[in-house]
Amino acid sequence: MTSEKPSARFKADNLNFYYGTFKALKNISLEVKRNKVTALIGPSGCGKSTFLRCFNRMNDLIPHTRVEGNILFDGNDLYGPTVDPVEIRSRIGMVFQKPNPFPKSIFDNVAFGLKINGYKGDHKEAVERSLRRAALWNEVKDRLNKSAYALSGGQQQRLCIARALAVEPEVILMDEPASALDPIATLAIEELIRDLVRDVTILIVTHNMQQAARVSDETAFLMVGEDRAGYLVEHGDTGQIFTNPRDEKTEAYITGRFS
Amino acid sequence: MGKGAYVVFILTFIAGIFGLVTLLAQVLIQGWDWLTPGLIFNYPSRFPSQAGLRSALMGTVWVMSITAGFSIPIGIGAAIYLEEYAPKNWLTRLIEVNISNLAGVPSIIYGLLGLALFVQWLALGRSVLAGALTMTLLILPIIILASREAIRAVPRTYREAAYALGATHWQVDKSVTLPAAFPGILTGIILGMSRAIGESAPMIAISALVYLTFVPSSPMDRFTVLPIQIFNWISRPQEDFRSLAAAGIVVLLVILLSMNGIAIYLRNRFQKRSHD
Amino acid sequence: MPRLDFDRSLRILQDELLALGSMVEKAVINSVDSLKRRDLELSRQVVQQDDVIDKMRYEIEEKCIDLIAKQQPFAQDLRTVIATLHIAVELERMGDYAEGIAKISLLMGDQAPLKPLIDIPRMADKATKMLRRALDALVNRDVVAAKVVCNDDDEVDALYDQVYRELLTFMIQDPKTIQRATYLLWVAHDLERTADRATNIAERVIYLVTGKLVELNVGKG
Numbered sequence: 001m002t003s004e005k006p007s008a009r010f011k012a013d014n015l016n017f018y019y020g021t022f023k024a025l026k027n028i029s030l031e032v033k034r035n036k037v038t039a040l041i042g043p044s045g046c047g048k049s050t051f052l053r054c055f056n057r058m059n060d061l062i063p064h065t066r067v068e069g070n071i072l073f074d075g076n077d078l079y080g081p082t083v084d085p086v087e088i089r090s091r092i093g094m095v096f097q098k099p100n101p102f103p104k105s106i107f108d109n110v111a112f113g114l115k116i117n118g119y120k121g122d123h124k125e126a127v128e129r130s131l132r133r134a135a136l137w138n139e140v141k142d143r144l145n146k147s148a149y150a151l152s153g154g155q156q157q158r159l160c161i162a163r164a165l166a167v168e169p170e171v172i173l174m175d176e177p178a179s180a181l182d183p184i185a186t187l188a189i190e191e192l193i194r195d196l197v198r199d200v201t202i203l204i205v206t207h208n209m210q211q212a213a214r215v216s217d218e219t220a221f222l223m224v225g226e227d228r229a230g231y232l233v234e235h236g237d238t239g240q241i242f243t244n245p246r247d248e249k250t251e252a253y254i255t256g257r258f259s
Numbered sequence: 260m261g262k263g264a265y266v267v268f269i270l271t272f273i274a275g276i277f278g279l280v281t282l283l284a285q286v287l288i289q290g291w292d293w294l295t296p297g298l299i300f301n302y303p304s305r306f307p308s309q310a311g312l313r314s315a316l317m318g319t320v321w322v323m324s325i326t327a328g329f330s331i332p333i334g335i336g337a338a339i340y341l342e343e344y345a346p347k348n349w350l351t352r353l354i355e356v357n358i359s360n361l362a363g364v365p366s367i368i369y370g371l372l373g374l375a376l377f378v379q380w381l382a383l384g385r386s387v388l389a390g391a392l393t394m395t396l397l398i399l400p401i402i403i404l405a406s407r408e409a410i411r412a413v414p415r416t417y418r419e420a421a422y423a424l425g426a427t428h429w430q431v432d433k434s435v436t437l438p439a440a441f442p443g444i445l446t447g448i449i450l451g452m453s454r455a456i457g458e459s460a461p462m463i464a465i466s467a468l469v470y471l472t473f474v475p476s477s478p479m480d481r482f483t484v485l486p487i488q489i490f491n492w493i494s495r496p497q498e499d500f501r502s503l504a505a506a507g508i509v510v511l512l513v514i515l516l517s518m519n520g521i522a523i524y525l526r527n528r529f530q531k532r533s534h535d
Numbered sequence: 536m537p538r539l540d541f542d543r544s545l546r547i548l549q550d551e552l553l554a555l556g557s558m559v560e561k562a563v564i565n566s567v568d569s570l571k572r573r574d575l576e577l578s579r580q581v582v583q584q585d586d587v588i589d590k591m592r593y594e595i596e597e598k599c600i601d602l603i604a605k606q607q608p609f610a611q612d613l614r615t616v617i618a619t620l621h622i623a624v625e626l627e628r629m630g631d632y633a634e635g636i637a638k639i640s641l642l643m644g645d646q647a648p649l650k651p652l653i654d655i656p657r658m659a660d661k662a663t664k665m666l667r668r669a670l671d672a673l674v675n676r677d678v679v680a681a682k683v684v685c686n687d688d689d690e691v692d693a694l695y696d697q698v699y700r701e702l703l704t705f706m707i708q709d710p711k712t713i714q715r716a717t718y719l720l721w722v723a724h725d726l727e728r729t730a731d732r733a734t735n736i737a738e739r740v741i742y743l744v745t746g747k748l749v750e751l752n753v754g755k756g
Contacts, residue, residue, distance in 0.1 A: 061422060063347070090425030100416035103439055113424040116434065160420070167424060210607055242609045244746030254609045257537045 006075065009034040009171060009201045010055060014069035017050060017059070024050050026229035027069070030220055037193060037202045039216035039238070041209060043258065046222045047230025048205045052173050054078075055203060056092040057085040090117050093164035097176040099156035101148035101163070106140050109148050109159055113167040126166055134162035135192055154185025161192065165200075172196065174204040178211065190215045209254055213242045221250045286512075290505030298506055302472040303488065307499035312507055315488035317474040318387070318466075319456065319514075322484055325391035326398070326455055331448055333395070334402030338444075341403070342410045343432055362400035369397045370464030378465060388478040390465045397461060398451030405447020409440035442526045449522035453515055459486035485511050541606050545615060548598055549674070552619055552626075555591045556670045559626045560663050562588065562633035563729060567659035570640040570722065571652045581637035585630055592627035596620055611743070618743040622673070625732045625739075629666070632725040632732075639718045649705060649715045658694045658726040661687055665733035673740045684737035685751040691730035698723040 010032035017025035025047050032038050032055075040048045053059045054071060057078065071078040078088065090113070101109050110127045113119075119126065127144070131137040136158045140151070148159055157177060164172055174193075178186040193202060193215050206212050212219055219242070220235040234247045245251050252258045301311025345351045373393025383389040413436050421431040437444075462484050470491065471483040485507065492504035562581055569577035599620040602608065608616055665687045672681040702716040702723075734751050742748050 056423065058419070058423060061419075086425055086427050088425075089423055094423035096416065096419065096423075098416065100414075100420045102417060102420065102435060112421070112434065116421075116424065116426045116430045163420075164424070209609070213609070243613060245610055251610045255538075255612050256541075 007033050009074065010078075010203075011072040012054075012069070013072065015051075015054065015071060016068040017047070017054060018066040018068070019062070020064045023227070023229045025054075026225065026227070026231045028222075028230075028232045030232055030235055032201065032203055033218065034201050035197055035199070036217040037197050037204060037215055039212035039219045040203065040205045040222060041207070041212050041219060041253075042222035042230070042233075043224065043253065044207065046224040048222055049175055051222065051230065052175055052203060052205050055171070055173055056089050056094055058089075058094065060085050090167050091169055092171045092173060093167065093169035095157070095160050095164055095172060095174045095177045098180050099153060099160050101151075101156050101159050104148065105145045106148050106151070106159060107144040110162050110166050113163060117167055119167075127162075130162040130166040131159075133165050133196065134158045135188065135195075136162055152185070154181050154188060157181060157185070157189060158192065161189075161196075165196075169200065171201045171203065174202065176205055176207060179207065186211070209242075213238060221245075221247075221253060223249060223253070283512075286505045286508050289502050290507070290509050293499075293502050293506035294509060298503075298510065303470055303491070307497060307503055310492075310500075310503055312485065312488055312510060314471045314474055315483050315485045315507075316510075318471070318482035319484045321387045321475045321478070321482060322390045322394060322462075323452065323456060325387060325478060326394040327448075327452065329391065329395040330398050330402055330451060334399050334447070334451070335406050335444060337399075338403045338406030338410060339432065339437070342407050343428070343436070358400050358403055362404060365460075366397055366458050367460040367464065369393055370461030372396065373461060374464050384479065385466050385468070385481050386479045387475050387482045390462055390482060390484075391478070393461050393465055394455045394458070397458065398455050401451040401454060402444075402447045405450060406440070406444045409443020409447065410436060412443060413439040442529050445522060445526050445529070449518060453518060456515060456518075457486060457511065459484075459490055462487055463490070485514075538606075541602075541608075541612070544598075544602055544606075545612070548595065548602070548616075548619055551591070551595055551598070552622060553670060553674070555588065555595065555623060555626050556666065558584070558588055558591070559630045559633065560666055562630055563636075563659055563663050563666075563726075566633040566636035566640065567652075567656055567722070567726070569637060570643070570648075571656055573640075573645070573648075575641060575644070578637040578640040582634050582641070585634040588627060588630035592623045592630075595623040599623075614743045614746060618673075618739040621739050622736050625735050629729050629732050632729050635725050636722050639722055643715065643718055646715060649702075649712055649719060652719075654694050654698045654701070655719065655723055655726065658691055658698070658723060658730070661691050661694070662726050662730040662733060665691070665730055666736070669733050669736040669740060672737060673743070676740075676744050678741050678744050681737040681740040682751070684734055688730050688734045688751075691727055695723055695727040 008031040010030075012028055012030045012032075015025060015028045016023060028051065040052065042048050050059065054067065055073075055078070059065045059067075067079050073088075073092075077083070102112060104112070107127055110130050111123050114123050114126055128137060128141075131140065136155060139155060140146075140159075143150070148156060151159060157180075161172075161177075178189045181189065190211065193204070196202065197217075204212075204216065206215075216238045218236065219238045221233045221241070222230050223233050224230050234241065234245060234250045236246070241250065242254060245254065297309070298311050299316065300313055301309055302313050303315075304310040341351060341355065370393065373389060373396065377383050377389035377392045378385055381389075383392075417435050417439060418431050421435045426434070466482055466484070466487065468481060468483055471481065473480075475482045489504050489507040489511065492500040492507060495501075562584055565577055566581045568574070569581060599616045602616050603613075606612070665684050668680060668687070669684050671677070672684070699720065702720050705712045706716045738749060738751050741751075
């Protein structure tokens, strides 16, 4: 299949991130490839979630934050002056650590994105499509108007994924999407991720190394330096990172000899 | 919990309930005979047997309706602005503190303020409108405070999820924050309205009249309210008027309890939809 | 403290592998020795000992699988366990060669050897030294030392060619010697394979350290 689309969906270039005067991310340069799952791993506090949120400008919602360097999305600067963060977020979706469905019905949850973005098509069709993509349709098709809270944790998270899928994003950012779920629900989510990545680029933060090894095509390892800023240690093919990493810090972390 | 502490708590509970129950019982007993249709439909009279709450009831309805009409939108709007859109600087902090203080100001001060501002300066006279505006000022802090708390209590995760789908600030507020805060806001409104119904001091200051034999037909008419009428009856020497007053109190309590009941019912319905 | 238990398991695993290596080394030496000195009792012992060697290899193999399942090792831990697995197999095969040589010794029985054995014991000596070097390289995680093992393999191959030609000459000159010569040829062949296996072990050591699988004795028959 030939494609003129560049293989890199995102290109972070010397990204620095500040909370006020505190530098949380330092000089991160990284390519996130199209239609691949890229995992971000690293010890807690290294800034993985902060970094993730730079990709859909969710950090803009926190006062006094600042970005230096840039992130290119399909070649365009994500933080450029003409870019509308609200519009970006309908193209770059997000799934959070704890499932957070709205206190509404299952249908209204999935249709929410359609409503606020003024989707002109058939909402019922779009909702069904998203629920099917999220492997949830068969479990909820008879109770679409029941509250989302009636679902189990794993189902709620898949509902959140369906909700994110409804606006047909090109990218989905996932912040430890399975960490609040039991092992079976976790595997279902991982299965789903492998399925979705055929149409969508996925960037996933996880603190579970086995999960990163199972689910991702590429892995980036971040660590926090002496100055408490997070930086990129190594990035590469997942198989290579987990069998023969280049950097000894990476080796120490993934073999669990990191203290 | 230690046995001793348990006993102390039980005793205090009984003491509190006891006082309340005694009060209620006394009022009921005293006013029982006077709970007649006449109480509702008659105008006040020199003769106890012909006296009723008609003008006071209608006055209360008029004042409460207009008060609600002003205080609810202004209160909720102010809360939304302060919580969601105002920049977080020293000025907003100052306003916040002062709103809390205003909730504790004695109601007679509001009465005097209303007198000066609405009755005289805006030349509204001793009208229903002036009374309603005064009550609005009185209960606005309550509604604002409760609404702000309710809005603040909406979990950040809901909002984040909405933003992450590409919602603007106002879309998040309209579709997620406000609906989720609604039970708390409703509580605030009911708290405010309950307070307003029972306030006599500011209403006396505004309306001055305690003896009225007509029903308001426009917001500019003069008026009286339930607490004033009850107060009037209590100050009469005849024993029967005391009993009438007790009956009036029962009516007031029934209205209050109904309002609270409706509010609790509404709140439960909305909470059930959200959190089952 | 991170993974103390796992580290201990890895150390024990290596110790067991080294113990197996030691057993195999002794078996090779003893088998050729018993052939040279016509010590049939020793030959019999070597044959019996092979059961112990086999058993140890399976134990090590099971331990490796167990560690993979329980500890989910990554990176060098993973390569260590996998390399250990492979080396145990190589060692067990070397043990089989020693057993084969001992069996041939028993087959030759009281028959006088064709000629005083010189090159064959030399092959055995070199092969066991290669094994020793490969295992030392494992313990010290020494890539350079592992590569040296390859060079020694060239010498063993040269010795094999020599023995082959010599025995061939014997067989051509006197057909009555064919049986004994063939036996000795087989012994030499087993020792040449033993040396190859030692090279394989060295390759696994390099893999363990660098993560790269290299073929060390390219172009050899």
